[in-house]
Amino acid sequence: MKTTMAAAILCLLGAAGIAQAQDPDLARNLAATCANCHGTNGHSAGGMDSLAGEAPDRMMRKLMEFRSGERPATIMHQIAKGYTEDQLRLIAEFFAKQ
Numbered sequence: 001m002k003t004t005m006a007a008a009i010l011c012l013l014g015a016a017g018i019a020q021a022q023d024p025d026l027a028r029n030l031a032a033t034c035a036n037c038h039g040t041n042g043h044s045a046g047g048m049d050s051l052a053g054e055a056p057d058r059m060m061r062k063l064m065e066f067r068s069g070e071r072p073a074t075i076m077h078q079i080a081k082g083y084t085e086d087q088l089r090l091i092a093e094f095f096a097k098q
Contacts, residue, residue, distance in 0.1 A: 026090060027090040030091050030094070031091045031094045033079070034095075038050065041095075041098045043098070051098075053095070056095075060088060060092045063091075063092065064080075
């Protein structure tokens, strides 16, 4: 029974990963939330850092630091915890291309 349940869970997780990989708009849709503070497509109008063109590894490092609490934040630590690491990678790669 435990083996069957574990296999079912792995299948569901795998299907979710495939669905993410097949959605060409997923990165853009995930990154859209960032526009509230960082501007459309990461081009800030001022007051917040622009995200557009930032190297994905650098952005991932910052996001993981927000997520762990290592980097001080007012809201980013909570936002970063709302995404999986794979989703954060998609967001970082999206902004790198802007």
